[in-house]
Amino acid sequence: MPLIPEEPQIHESAQGPRATPASGRTAPTPRPVPGPRPAAPSRPGRPGPPRPAPPAQRTSRDAAPAAKPGPSAAPASDGPQIQLIPASVEGALDAAEETVDLLLDSGRTPGDVLVITTGEQHPWATHELSFGEASYWAQHDAGDDVFYTDAQVAHRAEARPVVVVAVNGGPESVTATALKAAHARAGSLLIVCGDPQRINSVLGAGV
Numbered sequence: 001m002p003l004i005p006e007e008p009q010i011h012e013s014a015q016g017p018r019a020t021p022a023s024g025r026t027a028p029t030p031r032p033v034p035g036p037r038p039a040a041p042s043r044p045g046r047p048g049p050p051r052p053a054p055p056a057q058r059t060s061r062d063a064a065p066a067a068k069p070g071p072s073a074a075p076a077s078d079g080p081q082i083q084l085i086p087a088s089v090e091g092a093l094d095a096a097e098e099t100v101d102l103l104l105d106s107g108r109t110p111g112d113v114l115v116i117t118t119g120e121q122h123p124w125a126t127h128e129l130s131f132g133e134a135s136y137w138a139q140h141d142a143g144d145d146v147f148y149t150d151a152q153v154a155h156r157a158e159a160r161p162v163v164v165v166a167v168n169g170g171p172e173s174v175t176a177t178a179l180k181a182a183h184a185r186a187g188s189l190l191i192v193c194g195d196p197q198r199i200n201s202v203l204g205a206g207v
Contacts, residue, residue: 004140045206080163085193089169093122095193096166100146103162105134108206110145114185118178118194119169122148154185161187167194176202 087095096115115122121129125148128136137200140157141149149157151174163176163186175194178203182190192199 003069016065023203036067056084063144063204079183080188082183083191084199085190085191087167087193087198089119089167092166092168092193093117093120093207096164099164099191099193103164104146107141108162109144112161113146113164114157114162114181114182115148115164115166116154116157116178117168118152118164118175120166121150122166124148125150149193151175151181154178154181155183157185157186159187162191165190167199172198172202175199179203 085095085099100113100115104110128139163182164184167175
């Protein structure tokens with residue numbers, strides 16, 4: 001199911017509510033967000049790099065930077081809507097993080113979101129796995145926060161309304177594995193951050 005080449009525009013239906021940047025804060029690169037959802041009263045904080053103590057809990061933040069139309073694919077005829085956010089291998093994880101922030105600020109609850117990486121693991125996953133796989137997967141089963149995993153074990157993750165894939169490295173076979181797992185687990189929205197040509201090539205191969 002190939003996406004539209006290069007940087008197609010997001011359909012109006014895929015745009016989320018606009019928010020005003022906090023005073024003195026520079027708005028990041030525009031990212032697509034889903035449609036409005038009932039606002040959650042609070043949410044855990046953005047996972048940080050590995051450290052001795054567990055990551056700090058998310059707390060409600062100021063309004064998110066204004067969300068504007070960005071590159072996206074047309075909704076799939078069967079399955080979740082697919083959005084593409086162009087990013088380099090080095091910038092894919094940061095793009096995924098910004099996307100998660102916008103999703104949460106638009107009203108998605110943390111438990112709605114699953115993030116899959118194709119290369120280096122997200123720092124949160126690395127940190128939590130240092131306490132053992134049982135503890136790591138117990139947080140997945142709780143389903144009350146954003147869960148980060150990689151393509152190698154993504155098949156163990158349960159479906160969530162939104163799945164974000166960061167194509168941050170790894171061979172084509174791993175990218176294909178991640179996209180297949182993500183597509184099968186995304187209830188309504190699949191967002192892929194990475195090189196458009198590479199992603200379209202994998203999607204065109206029948207993912």
